[in-house]
Each structure stands twice: as C-alpha cells, then as structure tokens.
Amino acid sequence: MSYKALTLSITSLFAGCLLQAQNNNLTQYVNPLIGTAKMGHTYPGATVPFGAVQLSPDTDTIPYAGPDGKYTGTAYRYCAGYQYDDPTIVGFSHTHFSGTGHSDLGDFLIMPTTGQLQLNPGTADKPETGYRSRFSHSNEIAEPNYYKVKLDDHNILAEMTTTTRVGVHQYTFPKSDDAHIILDLMHGIYNYDDKNTWTFVRIENDTLITGYKQTHGWAKTRTVYFAMTFSKPVQSYGYAQFKKQVYQGFWRRFNVTRNFPEMIGQNLRAYFNFKTEQDEKIKIKFALSPVSTTNALENLRTETPSWDFAAIKVKGQQQWNQELNKIQVEALNKEDMTNFYTAMYHTFLGPTVYSDMNGQYKGLDQNIHTANNFTNYTTFSLWDTYRTLHPFFNLVQPQRNSHMIQSMLAHQQQSAHKMLPVWSHYANENWCMSGYHAVPVVADAIVKGIKGFDYNKALEACITTANVKYYDGLDDYIRLGYIPDDKRGNSVSTTLEYAFDDWSIAMAAKKLGRNDVYEAFIKRSQNWKNVYDAAIGYMRPKLSNGSFKKEFDILSTHGQGFIEGNAWNFSLFVPHDPKGMIDAMGGDKKFLPHLDSLFSMHLPDEFFAHTEDITREGIIGNYVHGNEPSHHVAYLYNFTSQPWKTQERVRMILKKQYKAAIDGLGGNDDCGQMSAWYIFTALGFYPFAPGSETYQLGSPAIKKAVIHLENGNTLTVDTRNQSDKNVYVSKVTFNGIPVKGTAIDHSKLIAGGELVFYMSSKPTK
Secondary structure (H helix, E strand, O other), rough: OOOOHHHHHHHHHHHHHHHHHHHHHHHOOOOOOOOOOOOOOOOOEOOOOOOOOOOOOOOOOOOEEEEOOOOOHHHHHOOOOOOOOOOEEOEEEEOOOOOOOOOOOOOEEEEEEEEEOOOOOOOOOOHHHOOOOOHHHHHHHEEEEEEEEEEEOEEEEEEEEEEOOOEEEEEEEEEEEEEEEEEEOOOOOHHHHEEEEEEEEEOOOOOOEEEEEEOOOOOOOEEEEEEEEOOOOEEEEEEEEEOOOOOHHHHHHOOOOOOOOOEEOOOOEEEEEEEEOOOEEEEEEEEOOOHHHHHHHHHHHHHHOOOOHHHHHHHHHHHHHHOOEEEEEOOOOOHHHHHHHHHHHHHHHOEEEOOOOOEEEEEOOOOEOOOOOOOOOOOHHHHHHHOHHHHHHHHHOHEEEEEEHHHHHHHHHOOOOOOOOOOOEEOOOOOOOOOOHHHHHHHHHOOOOOOOOHHHHHHHHHHHHHHOOOOOOHHHHHOOOOOOOOOOOOOHHHHHHHHHHHHHHHHHHHHHOOHHHHHHHHHHHHHHHHHHHHHOEEOOOOOOOEEEEEOOOOOOOOOOHHHHHOOHHHHOOOOOOOHHHHHHHOOOHHHHHHHHHHHOOOOOHHHHHHOOOHHHHHEEOOOOOOHHHOOOHHEEEEEOOOHHHHHHHHHHHHHHHHHOOOOEEOOOOOHHHHHHHHHHHHEEEEEOOOOOOEEEEEOOOOOOOEEOOOOOOOOOOOOOEEOOOEEEEEEEEOOOOHHHHHHEHHHHHHHOOOEEEEEEOOOOO
C-alpha cells in the first residue's frame, strides 16, 4: 500500500470512529451550565427534548417589587431561577423558561432537609435560618436529562431526571429520625405580591398526593395540576400558610395543618416526615397536567411505571442523542463541538409540550380542548424565535414545527381577538414585545412546503391577525402607513416589524396563488419607507401630522420610538427589502462605510442607562448581538459589492459571543434564538428573511456536518482548507456545481446533496 493510500485509510478509519462515537454519545458535548452566569438566563436542570417538565435548581428568587411597590431590576437575574455565582440552593422546581428576559413558572418547589423542620427558605447569607442549603460546584453535575448536587447543610445527595411530563427525584439521606421533604407551593420565579391565588392539596394515601396551584403572574390566570408519589410511605405530614389566615375547617372542628388529608389556602408550604437509614434513597415522581389531577396521575403512571431512576435517566438521554444526531458535526476543536451541541440542546428545550397523554390541554379560552392529530405546545417567545429558531425547525424538525403551528392556529381560534399568539404560555397571552410574529413563522412554513396543516386556513389566520385594528397601533398603521410617535411608544420599530410581517404574508399568498392578498400586503410591506428620514439617513419617529419628531437621538435607547435598540440598530431592520434600504441610504458608496462603522464605533455610557438586557459583554461596537433585531445585520454585506465582509463578520461574532464557558452567551438565549443563530451561522447558511425560501451564505465554522433530514435525505456541508484564519470563502459548490451569488434555496438543500465551501485566508474581492 502506498503512503498516500495508507494515510487515506487511516483518516477514513478515524472519521468512521468519530462518526460512530458521535452516534453513541453526542450528549458528552452538551454543557447545560453554559449561560447560567450573567445574562444567558439558562437553567442547568433535567429535561427531555421539548419536555413539559423542566426540573431544575433555583438558587434564589427576588421579589418582583420592592417595599415601595416598584419593579426591582435585580429580579431580572432570576429569569431561569438559577445564577451560577449564588452560594445556596432553595430547592428544585418543575417548570422553567430557558433564556428569557422575563419569567414566571418555578412551580412546585421540592427541598429535602434533615433536623429541625423549617418552613421558610431562609436567606443566602444565613441559609441555616431556613430550608435552603449551601452547595459547591465541585459536587454538581449537569447533563442532558440529569442533574446532581450535594446539599451540604443537610448532607443529602440530590439527583433528578425526567420524562416529558414527569419529574423524578432521588434523594440519598443520612441516618435521621427527622428527615423531611418540603413541598413549597408558594414558590415562584419572579414573585409578584400575592402571585399565588389558590392552592389545593389532597393526601390520597401514604404515598400519593394530588393537587393544583393557581397563580396570577406574568400569565394572568394559570392553573397547574400535579400528582406526586413517594417511594416510601410518609410517617406524618402537615403545612403552614403564609400571609393569609389559615382555613380552619367547618366550625374549627379540625386542626387542618397536621395530618389532615386536605390542604387549602393561598400561600402554602407542605411537609412530609420520614425516618431514614444511612444512604437510604427516597424517590419522588411528580407529574404535571394543564387539565386535571386525574390526567396528571395518568401521565405519571404511563410515563413512569417503575421506580428505576437510572433507566428513566438513560431513556431521556437516548432521546437527546436521537435529536442531537440530526446534525453530526466535525469541528476544529472540542470547544467548538461543545458550543455547537450545547446550542442544539438549547434550541430543543422549547417550545414545550402542553397537552396530556390523552391529548387534552387547557386553551386560551380556559376551556378543555383535545389536540387531534398533533401535539399541543406552549411557550412561544415569537418576537425572538421567528427569526432563526422556527426556520431551524423547518430544516431539522419540520413535523414538530407543523405541530407548533397547529398549536398557534388553535390559539387563534380560542382567542377573543382572533389573533395568532404574540408571546404566550400556559393558556395565556402575555402581549409581550411588538409585531405579530407568529405570522412569519406560519408564512415560512408555507413557503418551504412544511406539511401537516391547512395552508389556506393558516393564511386566513395571518390576514385576520394583521387587521385587528385595536392592537398596538394597527389602526393608524393601516390608515397612515406608520404608527405616530405621539400616540404609541416604540412607534418606529413596531412600524418596521409590521412591514416585515406583512411582507411574509405576501410571500405566503404568492405561494398559494392568492394574488389579491399578495398585492395588498406587498404594498403594506413598503411602509418602512414612511419612517425613513432621508435627510439624516436613519429611521425616525414621525408624528400624527406627518412631520418627523424634532428632539431625536440616534444612539439613545430610551423614548426614541424603538424597542430594545436605537435608531442606529433599527435603521438596518428591513430584511424583506435590503436592496431597497441600501439604495435609500445612498447605495454602496455611502452604505458600506455606514455598516462598517456599526461594528467599530464606541458607545457612550448613556447608551446603557435605561436598559437591563443590553450589556457590555453582548456588544461589538454598536452591534448588539444579545438583541435579536441585529441578528441579520452581518449578512447585509451580501447585498453589497463586498460580500466577503459577511464572512469576516460572522466568524468574528461566533468567536466573541459564544464560548464554552459558564458565562459563554453574550445575552439572553431567548428560548433558543441565540443558539439557533449559532447553528445556522456555523453551518454556513442563514435564513435572512423568514418567509423566503432563500438562505444567505456566510462562512462555516465547522469542518464537516452531516444533516439527517426528516424526508430521509442527507445534506452534507463540507469545507476545504478550514481553519481559524481561513474565514473567507473563495468558492461554493452544491453537488459539484458552482453556486452563483450569495444565496441558496431551501428546496435544493432538503433534496439532499453536498454543499462545499472552499476556504481561504484572503477575501475574494
């Protein structure tokens, strides 16, 4: 055998071994602790892909309002319940958002303790005054669907894993005559005053407890049912009620706080007492339901028929491996492997399942519905996720995304406003952020041919949503072509967002041959021009009389007509008409230096004065990667004479904003949006304008990726001469044919084949 042949044989053998190893265990590259420090707002606990249960430690909660009744900015730290730098754990609750900038949830906190029973959480500086415990990261392990930590103050080893609807706890106790399991029913992330409106707990027998909890928080009316079972009979039990007077039973005939089989009240903390031997394990299975305790019990018995903790953990990790193996990557180094698969992990945390084993769920109308032929989902952070997360699902999770769209269509039918969701969770619409961004999610799926829902029904839902005139300035937008700043805050950014959403409706209508709808909405999509001030070259607030606002600062983020950004950032937000925008700004000659300066300019301190979620760690010049309106911006160079700068910029952003570290995310992950940006960009193509079939090409950061598509086809992304220095692309081929221009269509990629990037250290100008 020749030297060359021997080398090829060894290389092929190594690649084969690597691929086989990845097939067996891609979870080894996932670190759930990434993003748990600073602003990432991720949680490290156990969950399965898209699971209804997110069983995770909470290190603290800060009241939503301080003594003066005003919002406390420090509460923003605990959107996911966990901050890596905190020294104590309060307990383990069953529901969490991942990466959001607001929160709720934190339902049904469980904490094992020993010694004197204490029913208050204590404080971080004096944990001995309550049931919380100190812990060390040296005794902490976080893996997909597994979390483990030593609770030092109680000498208890805590482990947890999950199924879709059941959280499974395993606590290893010391020898004790005073062992307790505390069930905190008033705990919540972002504790509004009197957030808990009612709680009911029923002791069915000495191992089974059922009940529900009603809250009034970010979601105005939310009810979660549970069924909880112990592996060992409870010796005694009771509860204490805080803030409100304890209900004493009819004519005070009973002491309802001890060994009484019903617990009823507003702010309850229950306890269950045991005696334990040294290293004895007490296990708990805790099932959730949006509908009833009967359904919760059915979920529990169906999904976790046994007490085999290890088997449940392994099964969940196998689910993760199955999802992660949809894309098999060979990267330049282990850090990039960790970044890539942790990003995939974060993209598959939500939206979350919101229906029981029998298909039932609570709808937006607060009635019980049954999801027929689809799984119902909740947690739609659409202002964030329409941009990249849902397009990512259209590539690797099309059937699941179809179910999510069916969930949105059900939401629209149950809505009194007949609107698709804006930001919804747990049968509630939060009306958070701006635009109507379920529309581009639906349109993108229609344009890309995602099957499983009625296209025409979905288009009609989009049209109806876009014409609810009393929603957030839509009446003025339809009448004037913009939102007057003297009538609405965020007038400019909302106008720009509506214009994009309207364009996506036009694209779906065009696909379906609805020319009347296309013409109406393509005209509306040009409304971005109505807030562009050619005299200064920026988007600018306009008043009801048609004049531009005089007092105006292009860098300020406060009171200037923009949400989570400034005029500088949002003036580039015309992803549906980038060439029109560039021409309006003076063409390449003026636009290119303007765009270049975005990444190099210095922001004054005033820029940070009125916002909490824009941090210096997430900013490159005036490019704010931690805020989603900037996510398409680096790809704007593709529409100029210097597309090589897109390649340079995206590789720089990948390096600066994503690290395999606890604080490795340059901003909130926002329900997977930041992570989806990483994945697409690392693969070398990006959904610049959802609602279009076209991806913009960039500069892949991987050596090779094999994408296993649901249709049975395989898409391979390969790079030649890849390195950290070779960030420029000299040529791209698809199935051996050169790709002309800077774009490639979704239909080509899902037909399968090989997309090859030829990398270079010098730009091709």
